[in-house]
Amino acid sequence: MKYDIVLCGVGGQGGISVSVVIARAAMAEGLRVKQSEVHGMSQRGGEVLAHLRLSDKEPASPTIPLGSASLILSFEPLEALRYLPWLNAEKGVVVSATTPLKNMGTYPETEKVMSELSALPNKILLDADAIAREAGNAKAGNMVLVGAAAKLMPIKPESIEKAIRELFARKGEQVVEANLKAFEYGRKANS
């Protein structure tokens, strides 16, 4: 079993904590995990990318080969497009938030970005921020996306919930609950 995930977004969108949640859940189920993160300059509002590799054998490379990812989990629609070359052409799925983050002058027209995404064979596109607001925490859009991707990943939702609890425990019960709820709403959005 091998399941490679590209997590992408814009600096400051919390991609790294999502990567940690999924990795912990996978490990609790006995999978081997390799994660690769971007730190430093690009965190300042640039493209942010994490690679997460789940496998029953120790993955070799810390980064995912082209055409190999089973899932692109993107917090921003243009960023989802950027990493398509890493997605497995037949079976790969894109789960992406639809709210564009236009922090550069060269950002293409939103319709063009969305029509590229809509044309993909396997995709789940959702307004993660709106769903997060419904769930009561506008900032938890990233957990909504994890929820929407939950049934695609080779991990039980309960393991992800446990990992969310562990990771956010230090920040208090309220933060834990908000993230769990966002996760649940995300699951419902793709049920």
Add this chain to the structure above:
Amino acid sequence: MRPLDASGLPDVMDDDWPLDVSGLPDITDDDFSQWRARMARETMMGDEAIALGAVHAGLGGAFAYPGTPSTEIMETLQEFVKRQAEGKLDGVKNAFTAQWCANEKTAYESALGSSFAGKRSMVSMKHVGLNVAADPFINSALIRINGGLVVVVADDPGMHSSQDEQDSRWLADFARVPCFEPADPQQAYDMTREAFELSEKIEAPVMIRITTRLAHSRSLVETSAAKAQGAIQKPKVTKDWILMPANARRRWHEVLGKQPELQAMSSSSSWNPLSLKGEKLGVITTGLARQYWLENADEYAAAKGEIAHLHIGFYPMPEASIRKLYDACDEILVIEEGYPYVERQLRGIVAPGKKIMGKETGEIPYEGELSPDLVRKALGLPERKGLAVKELSPPGRPPQLCMGCPHADSYGALKEALKDYSQHAVLSDIGCYTLGALPPYNAIEATVDMGASIGMARGAASVGLRPTVAVIGDSTFYHSGLSNLIDAVSHNTNMTVLILDNDTTGMTGAQPTILPSSRLEPVLKGVGVHPDHIKVIRAHKNEHEKNVAIIKAELAHEGPSVVVMVRECLEALKKARKA
């Protein structure tokens, strides 16, 4: 110490961890391999694995200046200091020191002193930091090291967050210092422990060279029992620490004399395994590059048959193993990240004749980071393809200043103050404010190395270019801007220094500046900048008009002037709030 194959071991359940090892007796290195299977395992980044390896090796003192991708080593160590104090760092009984320093040179020298005191000592930095610390680094190779001294250098191929992609293995070689190059976080942990042993055994500094992807990738690391920290014990003879010419000549002779032993050690090291199964292609990998090779190795073997392989994780070059591989194969492919270090050396080790492929011959790209796909291509395996974007080509998203960053307001004021001059120069430095080079600011004209802004502005001014402005952050100013300012005071140079004082090292994730903001003004006065021409103002758009007027007045001043623009970094605020 061999890297263990842990695949057969049962996973340690969350409930068993952390294991309580406080009751265990101190154990020696000889028997700790028996313990390791019983110890905890968790995923960690390469940087974290190095920090933990050092602490478990009995670290006494660690010193660093922040720099991506090495920053997390010291951050982790400082976290460990806290945990140790609370009794929550398993098996680590003695407190140890982990400090940020003004720059890499001062950090290195602190580590040297800590080694002099007999403690296991570590200094960590990014690759360009080693240029700053090159003086103590190269000279410390001539000293008879006392407490083990490990120098961790994180290279940044691909320049994710750097101004060059220099390869620190060359500097290790230049100084005749042995060097470890881990392939994954597990090796980073194991090698760090071994590096301390080796440093004490050969009485020399030992380098650990990592690259960005290793520093910042996580995988499972199996740890072993912590060793106790040694006591204070000065060198028995201090003449080997006094590098006056007569001593230095003797020591250099001794260092050179040790090289054949290190050579032999390298060819028999378990970090440099040689497999001679195939006879057509021989592959040499180093450090992390092994992982990219392994990602493709099975497929290669299935398609084209067995391959002979030498992996290098320890230098100096394992010359004997290299010759064996060369003799056994028709051609050699070198896969390494950074400069073609092994590839170039190789041509001097083996007789010419067979084909050697790598960066110099173009099979592997000379520039940038490696990837599984680049290695695939070099091996002649078919390219893998994912999906493609149909019509758009996604434009890059360059990094930018945080919304509301004080630097934006500082640049706004500076640009307006300069706008009536037909000619001027704005030389900048390294930090978040380097992003002032990009639109919408377009505010700076040069960025070269830490502290260069003031020196370059001074040089330009001293040959007649006016007005010249140096833009530098508070942390970079203390790192190496201050000595340039002393030159400016000494020569009464007509220039203005803008210190963007956000009370932190913002770019690397808001580490505290070595001295608090309140000390800046007395320092400026102390080196002799005229008190009337030290202006401390608030970097905020509400003060824009006032700030423009003050900067304008200082630009017109004959002699050095300093405008300190103060406002806290938003990241630092966030971090403080979280804590």
